[in-house]
Amino acid sequence: MSNEIQKTLTAAILKLLRPLVRLLLRNGMSYGDFADLSRWVFMDVAEKEFTLPERKQSVSRISVITGLTRKEVSRLQKIETPDDSAIAQQYNRAARVIAGWLRDSRFHTSKGTPAELSFDSGVDSFTALAKEHSGDIPPRAILDELLRVGTVEQNEDGNIRLLMEAFVPRTGEKDKLHILGTDVHLLLSTIDHNLRLGDSDPRYQRKVAYDNLPEEALPRFREMSAKKAQALLVELDRHLSAQDRDLNPKVKGSGRKQAGIGIYYFEQDMASDD
Template sequence: MAILVAFGTIDGAGLARSEDTSVDALQLHGPLARLLRPLVRLFIRTGMTFPALSQLLRELYINVAEYDFALPDKAQTDSRVSLLTGIHRKEVSRLRGAGAPVNVVPAALSRTSRIIAYWLAAPDYTDTTGAPLPLPRAGEAPSFEALVSTLTKDVRARAVLDEWLDRKLVSLDEEGRIRLEEKAFVPQNGSEQQLYYFGRNLHDHIAAAVENVLGQAPAFFERAVHYDDLSGPLAAKLETRSRDLAMNVLQEANREAHSACETDAGGDWRWIFGIYVYREQMKPADKDIGKDAS
């Protein structure tokens, strides 16, 4: 049994990030195959065929080359995009401007997330342990009506409450107070909310790892603790414990960020702090890879 702690790596090999930033395509084959495998499993199970994925990748290659690799004070040309991507110039000309947006937040999702985050962070809405207080429907803060009106003027608190009761994000206790349910933290499988954060969270995690591989300085914090060759009960116990630790850290980070934002002048930056937990039964091939890495 061995512990490996990864420092800014994509494949979790337990090695410190190299200062050499020259990475060629052949070096990426192994890590990318491992990274993409669960995504390919998702594609096949949901019916996304290879031709459909290929078309999406073609559009994204052109989109990234057009906007992320433009030269200063020079218009990006079809020829240069073709040179960067290896896609024929006629295809580049046809597809420029395409590419799925990655930063569009559905309005209802943005409103829900902001209200829940406020409920979990504002001192008036949490108890001494940091847990969200049960709220009366109306009245002065802390109340559900005051909570919603603090964050949005576009939707009435009653409409938000009806929606959340239907989605089981909240429940009513015996005194008629509104309680935030654990489901509010865990989006429903396949829901718009889950799919949005699926794209956003994986994008940000991968973006941090990519910047570290390319030599971002200082490196983004991107580390993991992992043990192999465990029994099933111990793996389950460690997962449960790590979930509790992670939730405590996330709630504390949310409270500190909320407090800091109260006096922040605002700007054009964004910040994210995420934690993931995973366990699986190892296959023989996985065990061989683990022995080679250690």
């Protein structure tokens, strides 16, 4: 690695780590805990993604790539993989139900907006919605989760009303932290792909930003960007959902891929260190 690349990478990592460390400290994670996780990830990535063609990855090669001792590599390989698959499944199924509610006209009002739904009365009920879009997760479990995170509310008549146009938990730090891990992972994976293959196989990665804006300009931009971004996501969701084989088993094709678009809003004080 050239000296210039090293300097640029170091500066980028420092920028990346600052908000992450802020979050870790706020949630009580020490440097030691973070270092332990980092060592495990270094070992795991080297073991799975930096193999030589037609050769089994060895402890010695992992040690050379990562700088970890062979003893440390062997110890880390015995540690059970950190796993939040249960949270991921819960998040994905709930998000699918919300997306289905937004795009499926059977669950809309005459004006084309998401309707209030009874829990289990008829083909346009919440139960029907959940059964179609959440797989084998019971509708009551999906409803309980959506109520818990504040995405829907249930009125005195038992009807269910959508409060947010996406599954973004308003309560529950655990759920929000899961989204952090998932979304930042996907963004970094796209950046890594473009650094490696951007000339031949680029993935869309853009932003628009200005750095001398008055505070008074931001509320309007927040509102406008949220409205336009949501409309775009709903349109793209309609297209992708029609190709998803979980929702449409008759769709043919090879392999199994995940693809999507992520949109985020940001603002910061230019006097800060970030």
